[in-house]
Structure formats: structure tokens, C-alpha cells
Amino acid sequence: MLAKRIIPCLDVRDGRTVKGVNFVNLRDAGDAVELAQAYSRCGADELTFLDITATVENRSTFRSLVRSIADHIGIPFTVGGGIRNEADVASLLDSGADKISINSQAVAKPGVIDELAMRFGSQCVVCAIDARRNPDFDNGAEEGWEVYVHGGRKGTGLDVISWAKEAYSRGAGEILLTSMEHDGVKGGFAIDLTRRVSESVGIPVIASGGAGTMEHFHEIFTDGKADAALAASIFHFHEIDIPELKIFLEQHGITMRK
Amino acid sequence: MNIAIVKYNAGNTRSVLCALHRLGYEAEVTDDPVELGKADKVIFPGVGEASTAMAYLREKGLDTVLTSLRQPFLGICLGMQLMCASSEEHDTQTLGIFPIPTRKFSLSPEFKIPHMGWNTLQYQDDRLFSGLEGEAWCYFVHSYYVPLCEETIASTEYGGQVFSSVLHKDNYYGCQFHPEKSGDVGEQLLKTFLEEL
Numbered sequence: 001m002l003a004k005r006i007i008p009c010l011d012v013r014d015g016r017t018v019k020g021v022n023f024v025n026l027r028d029a030g031d032a033v034e035l036a037q038a039y040s041r042c043g044a045d046e047l048t049f050l051d052i053t054a055t056v057e058n059r060s061t062f063r064s065l066v067r068s069i070a071d072h073i074g075i076p077f078t079v080g081g082g083i084r085n086e087a088d089v090a091s092l093l094d095s096g097a098d099k100i101s102i103n104s105q106a107v108a109k110p111g112v113i114d115e116l117a118m119r120f121g122s123q124c125v126v127c128a129i130d131a132r133r134n135p136d137f138d139n140g141a142e143e144g145w146e147v148y149v150h151g152g153r154k155g156t157g158l159d160v161i162s163w164a165k166e167a168y169s170r171g172a173g174e175i176l177l178t179s180m181e182h183d184g185v186k187g188g189f190a191i192d193l194t195r196r197v198s199e200s201v202g203i204p205v206i207a208s209g210g211a212g213t214m215e216h217f218h219e220i221f222t223d224g225k226a227d228a229a230l231a232a233s234i235f236h237f238h239e240i241d242i243p244e245l246k247i248f249l250e251q252h253g254i255t256m257r258k
Numbered sequence: 259m260n261i262a263i264v265k266y267n268a269g270n271t272r273s274v275l276c277a278l279h280r281l282g283y284e285a286e287v288t289d290d291p292v293e294l295g296k297a298d299k300v301i302f303p304g305v306g307e308a309s310t311a312m313a314y315l316r317e318k319g320l321d322t323v324l325t326s327l328r329q330p331f332l333g334i335c336l337g338m339q340l341m342c343a344s345s346e347e348h349d350t351q352t353l354g355i356f357p358i359p360t361r362k363f364s365l366s367p368e369f370k371i372p373h374m375g376w377n378t379l380q381y382q383d384d385r386l387f388s389g390l391e392g393e394a395w396c397y398f399v400h401s402y403y404v405p406l407c408e409e410t411i412a413s414t415e416y417g418g419q420v421f422s423s424v425l426h427k428d429n430y431y432g433c434q435f436h437p438e439k440s441g442d443v444g445e446q447l448l449k450t451f452l453e454e455l
Contacts, residue, residue, distance in 0.1 A: 001378040002416055003395070040441070045376055067406065070276050076397055076439045096272050096438065121306050123372055123399045173372060204370050257376040257395040 003257040004221045004249070005045035005228035006242055007206060012081075013052050013187055014167045015065055017236065033068050035236065040073035041154025042242050045257055047073065048176070048230060051081030052151065063095050070096020078126055078176075085112070086119055093120065101176055103128040104149035107156050107163070110170060126206075127167035128176040131160045131193060145179075145193055152180050160193065161200050168201040176230065177202060178208040184233065186212025194224040206230050214240060214248045221222070221254050259452065261285035262297035264324065267314045268306030268336055270438075277438035283375060291323040298329055299452055303336050303438075304336030308350035308360070308402075311340060312385055325353050330455040338432030339402060347402055355430050358407040358422075369417030371400045377435075379423050381412040385454055386424065386431060389446040396423070396435035396443055404434065431455075 008016045010032050016187070017032050036047055051062045059082065066079055080101030089100050100120075106113050106127055116125045130148040137144020137159050140185050145160040164175055177197050179190035190208045198205040204227035207220045211231035220226045234240045246256040261278065263271050265287045278285050285301070286293060294300060302324065304311065315321045323449060324331075333341045340352045345360040352360070379394040381387045387394075398414070403421035405433050412424035414434070425432040431451065437444035 001377065002373065005375050070273065071279065074277060074280065074439065074445055076399075076436075093270075094272060096276060098270070107424050122401075123305065123374065174374065175372065201370075202367070202370055204374050227375065258393060 001255045003045070003255045004226070005206075006043075006217070006245060006256075007046045007048055007228055007230040008035075008039045008242070009048040009050065009208065009230050009232045011050045011052050011232060012062065012065065015061060018052070029082075032065055033072060035063050036069045036077075037072050038074050039235070039242070043246055043257070044075065044242055046075055046228070047077040049079045049081075050101070051079070053081070063072070063091060066092060066095040066097055073181065080126070080176075082127055086115060089116055089120060093124065098125040099126050101126040101128045103130065106160065106167065107147060107149050110166060113167055113170040113172050122171045122173035125172050126174045126176050127172035128178065129160060129164060129167070129197075130178050130180055132180045142196070143192065148180060161196055164197045165200050168203055173182040174201065174204045174206060176206045176208060179210060182210030183208070185210060186234065188212065188216040188218040189224055189226070189229070191219055194226050195219060197248070198225040198227070204228060207237075211240075214245050217245060217249060218252050219256065221249070229230070259283065260296065260298045261452070262294050262300050263287045264294065264300065264302045264320065264337075265289040266318070266320065268304045268311040270303050270305040270436075273436075274301060274303045274334070274438045277445065277448060281452070284453060289318050290322060291319065294323055294327065300327060300329060300331045302309060302331065302333040302337035302341070304334060304338075304340060305345060305399075306336055308336065308339060308345040308352065309350040311336060312350050312352060315340070315353075317329055321353060325355055328429060330396065330451065332451050333430070333432035333437070335400060335434060336435055338434055339400075339434045341372045341425070341430060343445065345402060354425055356404070356407065356409050356432065356452065358404055358409070358423050359405050360402050362402050363417070363419065365417035365419060372399050373403075373416045374399045376440075377414050377416060378452040379414055381433075382437060384411040384424075384426055386411065386426065387452055388454060389450045390443065396433075396437070397438040398423075398435045400434060
């Protein structure tokens with residue numbers, strides 16, 4: 001039986017892993033390669049690296065970091081942040097990434113999803129969606145959510161469910177859905193939104209933002225219908241350790257890789 | 259040991275090379291028939307689309323080279339599917355090493371396609387599995403599958419469909435999952451392929 005996936009996320013700035021609350025107030029969480037190895041060893045099912053480097057010079061530093069992480073871990077990993085075109089993707093895949101995650105550029109130029117899926121295959125194109133609650137988008141009893149870009153700084157006027165469907169129909173192989181409302185707050189994932197996205201697309205959905213307890217993971221896999229759950233600080237700062245989390249979930253009826 | 263990785267337009271050669279490095283091996287990435295023929299082991303990775311990959315292999319004359327090799331040969335993911343008779347992916351004639359067609363998943367809507375993530379192998383008695391004990395979890399990413407057949411030595415279930423996750427015929431092996439991305443189990447399978455077969 002296919003297992004649900006637990007994915008630690010490393011937000012990397014200039015070679016260091018950092019983590020903030022609601023996308024701001026970054027604090028240092030350690031060396032990215034060391035963390036990656038530790039996660040690979042302790043049973044993480046996959047890793048995600050997001051490059052939040054501000055400058056162009058540091059993009060090449062990030063590529064060499066991807067390369068050294070690829071040398072050290074034996075599980076799949078996704079790389080995102082600042083990806084604009086096929087050349088960026090080719091260079092990251094060549095550095096050892098298995099999938100790439102695209103966000104702002106996909107919103108700005110949706111055809112880039114089709115191009116990347118055509119050239120590299122849907123399996124390596126993850127469409128990341130940063131979602132923020134917006135009552136203007138409410139539809140009857142359903143809460144409306146708006147797509148945000150540029151690290152969560154800019155609204156787009158797009159409805160999250162419609163955008164997820166479009167990304168799917170254009171050839172994205174997976175959706176990485178982050179609730180900005182929940183990110184870093186540790187009060188639980190956006191269950192209702194995740195379930196609606198998951199039911200709207202025929203590809204796996206990774207839920208992100210809000211993990212604080214092991215029960216939150218259980219909820220997002222059951223009620224939220226997520227295929228994978230991603231978290232950062234609770235893993236980096238050992239508030240929850242992955243081996244114990246997987247045992248807990250397994251005991252509560254969720255299939256986990258052992 | 260001389261290990262060759264088949265160079266073509268659908269390879270994820272970098273992750274296979276990394277996995278071999280972790281086991282202490284170097285490999286040559288080549289499409290030269292002479293080099294492929296001389297290698298002790300040949301690995302045929304694959305990520306991409308079947309008809310484009312086959313067109314490229316034919317153009318380079320690799321279709322006849324790959325089907326006439328005598329040393330242990332391991333196809334991975336699309337590589338394994340290309341070793342079968344045909345593929346429903348753009349109705350493509352493939353290499354025909356395993357006499358079975360590759361089919362598209364047709365599952366009820368709650369099962370997402372691609373089949374992506376970690377799943378278990380039900381493995382039979384074969385030397386490739388000699389290093390494994392108990393449950394074997396491997397990482398899969400695919401939208402097409404190979405049905406069970408005489409060459410099946412391991413199977414996996416997704417969405418009610420049981421399919422071949424490892425095939426073996428003579429010197430040819432194929433695995434649907436990515437051993438280079440399957441943690442310790444994948445490393446053990448690669449190690450057995452390199453050192454015991």
C-alpha cells in the first residue's frame with residue numbers, strides 16, 4: 001500500500017537553513033547538508049529545499065549546495081525558489097534535484113508549467129501555491145482563499161482552487177499547498193482547504209504550514225486527504241522527531257514507510 | 259569493476275551516479291556500443307516519455323545494442339518499461355526483452371496518478387533480493403505499469419492494481435521503482451546487482 005509521506009522542508013539562505021513565522025522573522029536552524037543527511041537517515045520520505053537567497057550571486061552557491069546534498073542523501077528531493085525557465089530547471093536537475101517547485105513564475109506565466117512538463121515530465125514539476133484567506137473569495141459556505149506570490153508578499157487575485165485545477169490541467173505532477181495563515185503558528189494545517197484542493201486535482205497534494213503536534217499530521221492525512229505533509233521548524237528544533245511521528249501515525253492507522 | 263550507464267535523452271544519470279558513489283563505485287555514462295559491450299554491468303535509467311526515448315535509442319542504434327548484451331543489465335523506471343514489448347504511452351514499440359506490454363493505469367478517481375511515493379515489494383526468491391530482509395519499501399513515480407507476467411520477480415499494489423515492480427529474464431533485470439532514491443533498501447539492491455550478479 002502506498003505510504004503517506006513526511007517531508008522536512010529546508011528554507012535555505014546563503015547555505016544556512018532558516019525558518020520564520022508567517023514567512024518573516026527568520027532564525028538560523030543550521031547547516032543544510034548536515035540537516036539533510038540527518039533527515040535522510042532518520043526516515044524522512046523526501047526533502048524539500050527552498051532557496052530564499054536574495055541575490056543572484058548566491059544562486060550559484062545554492063546550486064553547489066544542491067549538488068553536495070544530492071551526493072549525500074538517498075531519498076528524493078525537490079528544489080524550489082527563484083526558478084524562471086527551462087534553463088534554471090535543467091541546471092538544478094543536473095545538479096541532482098529530482099523535482100523542482102515553481103511558484104511566482106507559474107502564476108506570472110502559466111505556460112511555463114506546460115513547457116516544463118513537456119520537457120522534463122510531469123513527475124518533476126511541483127506547483128507550489130501560497131494561500132491566504134480572503135473573504136472576498138467566499139463561495140456560499142466555503143471559505144475563499146487567494147493565491148499569493150513573491151514569498152507571500154503579493155496577492156494575485158487568483159482563487160486557490162481554480163489555480164490548483166489549472167496547474168493540474170497544464171501538467172503539474174504535484175501541488176505543494178502552503179497556508180500562510182497557518183505557517184509557523186503550529187496550530188494545525190489548513191484541513192478544509194487541503195481537502196478541497198486534494199479533491200479538485202488528480203495529482204498528489206503536499207500540505208504545508210501549521211504543523212505543531214503529531215495529531216495535526218493525523219488530521220491532515222485523514223480529514224485533509226493530503227498525500228504528504230511538509231513541516232520545517234518542528235523538525236529542525238526537535239519538537240517532533242520523525243521516527244516517533246511515524247510510529248504514532250502508524251499506530252493510528254496511517255500507512256508509513258518503515 | 260567497469261560500470262556503464264546508458265546515455266540517452268531520458269536519463270536521470272546524476273542521481274544514479276550519486277548512488278553508485280555512495281557505494282564506492284564510479285561509472286561511465288556512454289552511448290558508445292563498444293564501451294557498453296565491454297562493461298561488467300550496464301545500468302539503463304529513465305525518467306521521461308517512451309516514444310521520444312525510443313526514437314532517440316533507434317537513431318543512435320542503441321536498440322539493437324541493448325538487446326544483445328550478455329552482462330548483468332538493470333533498467334530503472336522508464337528504462338524497465340522500454341525493455342518490454344510495447345507501451346501504451348503514445349503506442350510505442352519498445353525493445354521487447356520482456357514479452358509483455360506496458361499499460362496505462364486506469365484507477366478509480368480517488369487514486370491519484372502518477373503513483374508517487376513509497377510502496378512495498380512482494381518479492382520472490384531471486385538472487386537480486388538476497389540482501390533484503392522483511393518488508394522492502396521503495397520509491398515509485400510512474401503513470402504506466404507492467405502487468406504481472408512470467409518474468410515478474412516482485413510485485414506491488416496500487417489502487418487495486420497489482421503490477422510488476424521487478425522483472426528478470428536471463429541477464430536482464432528491470433525495476434519500476436528508483437533504487438537510487440529508495441534509501442537503504444535501494445542501496446542494498448544496487449549493491450547486490452553490482453557485487454553478486
